[in-house]
Amino acid sequence: MTAANMVPACFLDGPENSVFTFADLQKLPHADSFLTAEEQSFLKLIRIDKRKLEWQGGRLAAKRIISHETGKSMTALHVEYDAFHRPICGGRLISITHSNGIAAAAYAGGRLVGADLEKIKPHSAAWQKHSFFEEEIPGHTDYEAIRAWTLKEALLKALGLGLTVPLKSINISALASGGLPVFTGKALERFESLGKPCLITKTSKIGELCFSIAVEAQYA
Numbered sequence: 001m002t003a004a005n006m007v008p009a010c011f012l013d014g015p016e017n018s019v020f021t022f023a024d025l026q027k028l029p030h031a032d033s034f035l036t037a038e039e040q041s042f043l044k045l046i047r048i049d050k051r052k053l054e055w056q057g058g059r060l061a062a063k064r065i066i067s068h069e070t071g072k073s074m075t076a077l078h079v080e081y082d083a084f085h086r087p088i089c090g091g092r093l094i095s096i097t098h099s100n101g102i103a104a105a106a107y108a109g110g111r112l113v114g115a116d117l118e119k120i121k122p123h124s125a126a127w128q129k130h131s132f133f134e135e136e137i138p139g140h141t142d143y144e145a146i147r148a149w150t151l152k153e154a155l156l157k158a159l160g161l162g163l164t165v166p167l168k169s170i171n172i173s174a175l176a177s178g179g180l181p182v183f184t185g186k187a188l189e190r191f192e193s194l195g196k197p198c199l200i201t202k203t204s205k206i207g208e209l210c211f212s213i214a215v216e217a218q219y220a
């Protein structure tokens, strides 16, 4: 069974009234049914087939959500990036991720949102040591490590940083007991410049994939 067979093809509820959805990269509709003319021209410039599919899948997932939200057709919605390189669809902040033949998008009504999808697989002890604090992956299982990775990447995307800062600039060990992430360095600077948003996270295990979402709380 492929990863694509395991992900639901519908809108799913994330925390704080957010929503997310997936797109199967092997079953993408024709580009002209969901991309603008400008986006179709850009697609032609992408040389690597895998990247072409991922780029389209992220846009399809994002546009499905925003089209449903606004009533606009997908071909009337453009996905662009803001100054932090966060994706914006139809003027609304969204998050995009792709992995293992699947793309996903998440939306939180325009509030900060970050999402990350990764395959659960073994990683070296050196990778774990480089990316995480001991207490963040207490059982040292493959799932715990990937869960921690996706949570950190989702949080960093919500801050518009992506992986431009080290994963250790976030400590997520308090999440297990209902606490909040702690930021240091450039992540802390961005967190403070955004008004110290209360970021709520959730992880879903979908077959062999791990999906995490970080969303700015509605009523902080």
Ligand SMILES: CC(C)(COP(=O)(O)OP(=O)(O)OC[C@H]1O[C@@H](n2cnc3c(N)ncnc32)[C@H](O)[C@@H]1OP(=O)(O)O)[C@@H](O)C(=O)NCCC(=O)NCCS
Binding pocket: 054, 055, 058, 084, 085, 086, 087, 095, 096, 097, 098, 099, 115, 116, 117, 153, 156, 157, 158, 159, 160, 161, 162, 163, 164
């Ligand atoms: C962007 C980054 C987090 C992606 O990580 P990844 O695990 O390889 O990829 P994912 O599939 O989970 O996420 C990719 C999506 O993140 C989004 N993204 C990129 N930069 C982002 C940012 N600063 N903040 C939030 N989201 C971002 C994009 O929508 C991208 O999808 P798209 O290129 O199809 O539009 C990571 O590659 C990174 O930070 N790189 C350094 C900065 C960089 O190269 N930015 C691109 C400038 S051209």
